[in-house]
């Protein structure tokens with residue numbers, strides 16, 4: 109935010125403990141980034157677990173990956189990348205006071221999230237149908253795994269994609285909230301911090317998927 | 329930088345009225361007090377459990393009447409688990425940052441509040457929700473894994489692991505939110521002239537702690553989630569029967585929990601720095617060294633977790649490396665110790681009750697630290713692992729260290745928090761009983777440990793009886809001490825005489841505003857022109 113904005117913004121949105129909108133904006137943004145650090149570390153830890161076991165049981169991970177449909181994963185990757193784009197332009201629309209365009213962009217983003225989740229739902233139910241469950245729930249009679257511990261692969265699959273999916277759902281909820289506030293006219297060229305914050309969250313969630321996709325679907 | 333409350337009588341306590349105004353408050357001072365009340369309650373619960381454990385150990389189970397306070401080993405393990413989990417997750421980890429940090433960090437740097445007041449309140453609710461979840465398990469299916477939830481036992485045992493672990497997860501979120509809030513507050517809300525190098529050392533300590541909270545807690549979070557998933561769906565990651573690795577759980581767990589012990593102790597070191605300089609009436613020796621050694625401890629603490637796993641089957645190379653790196657933590661810690669002692673040297677030391685606790689801290693923490701170095705020595709730990717030596721060591725650090733600082737900090741800032749003075753005599757009595765009782769309780773445990781008495785057992789051979797008796801009697805002395813402390817606080821709030829603005833003639837910013845402080849902390853925004861400890 110450039111300093112010449114301050115003049116117009118001392119009013120409504122500045123909480124009493126901040127000096128001005130600039131200070132509030134900087135603090136908010138730093139808070140969001142720090143929170144993102146914790147998200148990345150959380151996923152980072154599970155990736156470490158993945159790396160360790162991939163190293164111990166490479167054939168098992170290869171066998172597991174065969175059951176995943178990379179085309180579905182690929183479509184989902186494209187959907188999320190596109191949604192990151194619509195999220196980003198929604199901010200620039202708001203900065204230019206184009207509320208209507210921003211509304212459309214945000215709605216598209218939520219829609220992309222929904223498409224992603226629908227595909228996920230399809231993938232999950234398909235797996236259940238085939239008897240591919242995590243850990244000891246794996247239906248050995250149906251699957252006939254070559255590798256005795258194949259259940260662990262699906263343990264990782266469901267844990268990683270499940271945790272990511274929950275984040276997508278949270279993101280969709282947050283964007284819906286932004287959508288309502290945008291329609292109400294809360295955001296404009298002087299104030300868009302919540303949009304930017306949720307945007308950062310959404311980009312990080314996308315970024316995590318961009319790691320999960322090759323690790324689960326392609327490495328094998 | 330002197331300011332005073334213009335409107336007399338209006339302060340954060342009477343600014344708004346009614347229970348609802350407290351439950352919805354976003355004032356960091358009120359949130360600090362809410363933490364104080366809840367943490368004290370949990371301390372009481374955990375303390376009763378401790379007394380029960382010690383009572384059980386008063387005599388071997390063969391002795392008539394006194395041998396079997398708790399019905400059997402299972403019950404003992406349950407009480408032990410709750411004692412440990414409550415004391416760690418609900419008392420010592422949140423203790424100083426959430427109570428004193430919340431209350432004083434903004435005052436210390438001349439801010440009106442923390443950066444995100446609503447998140448601050450949310451973090452109290454997270455804490456309460458997580459604690460409630462964890463404690464409720466006690467009324468359904470008790471958990472008996474110990475506070476470390478080691479796999480594979482925690483996966484197999486038919487108790488409430490999932491609920492307990494989710495409780496700990498939510499409390500972890502609370503801790504992350506507090507840490508995040510503190511970091512941004514320090515970065516963005518310092519008063520004009522309050523440079524980083526003019527911040528009180530307590531703020532530096534909270535800042536280093538916050539970094540640790542932010543970097544370590546997410547790893548615990550995922551570990552606990554995976555443990556819950558393991559128990560619910562058997563994902564196989566930690567379960568050896570499914571090809572998983574229980575030692576990986578330990579790696580993950582200690583990657584958080586070792587830094588967590590510094591989350592517990594660094595704030596205490598911050599409090600002690602304030603106390604020592606104030607009551608020696610001297611500029612603290614080596615301000616920069618103390619400030620940066622907090623960061624140093626925080627950094628090194630991430631690379632030493634393996635010292636909890638010397639006997640877990642990790643490779644010998646790993647053991648040797650971890651042993652070596654662990655020793656390095658001693659360096660920044662020793663720097664602090666020397667600086668405190670150097671500050672005391674030729675200072676005009678006064679022995680008010682907060683200072684007594686600070687000196688108690690120095691003494692007990694030194695013992696805890698030295699025995700820590702012993703345990704970090706790989707060949708010694710192979711003998712002392714999971715004996716009472718370890719129990720004594722961590723109580724010296726956590727209780728002798730953190731809790732002493734918390735008590736000292738309480739007394740020191742009491743006049744500012746409540747605008748009243750407390751009774752110095754009962755305050756000193758509380759110190760004497762806690763200090764003496766503490767040593768009577770825990771020193772014998774070093775000897776017991778060296779004699780080979782294992783921890784987490786509800787019975788022992790007759791050879792250990794005398795020392796165990798001494799230890800149990802000590803726990804009653806500690807109880808007496810804390811009752812004196814509670815009395816002092818309650819009577820101080822009820823009947824204490826009005827406190828002056830700055831009873832200890834301290835130099836930091838919080839003493840430059842009214843006691844208790846007004847809703848907005850300072851009537852006029854302070855402008856800082858000098859460092860925090862301009863004595864002489």
Ligand code: HEM
Pocket residue numbers: 378379381382408409411412413415416419420473474475476719723726727731769782783784785803806
């Ligand atoms: C004040 C008097 C206290 C007494 C008499 C006491 C006593 C005990 C006893 C008898 C045990 C069981 C040791 C074993 O069998 O391994 C224990 C464990 C433990 N205590 Fe305390 N304790 C006290 C205070 C505290 C405090 C304030 C903390 C907080 C940090 C604490 C943290 C722990 C932890 C973490 C364990 C280990 C639990 C486990 O191994 O799962 N204790 N304590």
Ligand SMILES: [Cu+2]
Pocket residue numbers: 585586589632633635636
């Ligand atoms: Cu450790």
